[in-house]
Each structure stands twice: as structure tokens, then as C-alpha cells.
Amino acid sequence: MGDLLRKIGTLVTREGPDARVVGVEVWLGALSHMSESHFREHFRRETKGTPIEGAVLSLVTSGDIHDPHAQDILLKSVSVET
Numbered sequence: 001m002g003d004l005l006r007k008i009g010t011l012v013t014r015e016g017p018d019a020r021v022v023g024v025e026v027w028l029g030a031l032s033h034m035s036e037s038h039f040r041e042h043f044r045r046e047t048k049g050t051p052i053e054g055a056v057l058s059l060v061t062s063g064d065i066h067d068p069h070a071q072d073i074l075l076k077s078v079s080v081e082t
Helices: 002-015 036-047
Strands: 020-028 056-061 073-081
Touching: 002 020, 002 036, 002 073, 020 036, 036 056
Parallel strands: 020 056
Antiparallel strands: 020 073
């Protein structure tokens, strides 16, 4: 979660001091050991008090255990409002 939030934070910083994240799309690999509900809970808790707090979180969960990224959690997109 920390790496993902650092990536999002870097994107927000580039947009300027008044930027805030309004949407985040994340892909959960089939073997990432993270359910949607568990990820949502961690995301909500870790973003509290940050420019990411309140962003709409869109999750895509893969069922393909043979995907080369099956163990990964990938940031797909970030929507920023300035």
C-alpha cells in the first residue's frame, strides 16, 4: 500500500499545491492475497488526511492465476482535480 500511495502522491505533487485526487483505479492480481474489501479498508485508512482522501476507488480483480502479474497490485489510473 505504501508504494502505491507514494506513486499517487508523486502524481498529485506534479499537479500543484491545490491538487487533489478524485479517482483511483487499481488492478488486484489473482494471487495478490488482497480482497476488494480488505484493500478498500486499507486504502481508506491510509489516505485519511491526505489529498487522496475521499477519492473514488475503482477496483478490478483478476481471476487469472497464470497472468504474469497475478501476485501484483497495479495502479491503473489516477484522476486529479486542480
